[in-house]
Amino acid sequence: MxxxxxxxxxxxxxxxxxxxxxxxxxxxxxxxxxxxxxxxxxxxxxxxxxxxxxxxxxxxxxxxxxxxxxxxxxxxxxxxxxxxxxxxxxELLDPGEAVADHEAKERLLAAVAGLPDRLRVVVTCRYLLELDEAETATTLGLPRGTVKSRLSRGLARLRAELVEAGREADHV
Incomplete structure (x- = not known):
């Protein structure tokens, strides 16, 4: 080559x-x-x-x-x-899945899209693209420790947002 x-x-x-x-x-x-x-x-x-x-x-x-x-x-x-x-x-959306599962995926993807860019790209590479930490670090040009810390902060924000969205859905 x-x-x-x-x-x-x-x-x-x-x-x-x-x-x-x-x-x-x-x-x-x-x-x-x-x-x-x-x-x-x-x-x-x-x-x-x-x-x-x-x-x-x-x-x-x-x-x-x-x-x-x-x-x-x-x-x-x-x-x-x-x-x-x-x-x-x-390939991320399986049309045969139940509507509730589809809605959950949409909520999750919307929550990921709402993250600040520096967190969103790390979460996207690690979980949506299924890259390991080293590949994520190389792909984004970041130190591995930065990937770990941003991943931790991003997941914490997602967890909090999805818990809050679940509470709001229960009150509707």
Missing amino acids: RSGDLDAYAELVTRHAPMAVRTATLLGAGTDAEDVVQEAFVKAYRSLGRFRDGAELRPWLLRIVANETRNHHRASVRRGARERAVALPA
């Missing part, structure tokens, strides 16, 4: 594109996730010479996707067109 073999790079794209699109979507690219991923793959191809031997490819690639998503998000804010809704990949 580093020597410019386009077939090898095409295989890399085929293998990692679904996870990259999910990452971009859940980190805030919304409906522009595929465009963000395409730009990220172009940047990754141009940066192959700087990829460290022995490093894990997936976290390196997802970090580029996360950075490109962040850049896209900032550009959208500057243009005043920031999307508020998070597009959910179809």
Whole structure:
């Protein structure tokens, strides 16, 4: 791949594109996730010479996707067109599940979307994208301890918000 073999790079794209699109979507690219991923793959191809031997490819690639998503998000804010809704990949929603379960998922995802960005991206990577702590740290370019502390604060906020929402639902 580093020597410019386009077939090898095409295989890399085929293998990692679904996870990259999910990452971009859940980190805030919304409906522009595929465009963000395409730009990220172009940047990754141009940066192959700087990829460290022995490093894990997936976290390196997802970090580029996360950075490109962040850049896209900032550009959208500057243009005043920031999307508020998070597009959910179809595989997160099982149409055969009960309505109550679907509503619970929607409440949870809305609560995650309501977290401050610094907490939301860590919770998203760790639980929605199912990355481990090391992969989350690499993907977001954060120290592992920062991932742990933000994850703890994010989960505490989610727990409190969902408990409060449950109390409100009981009073309706």
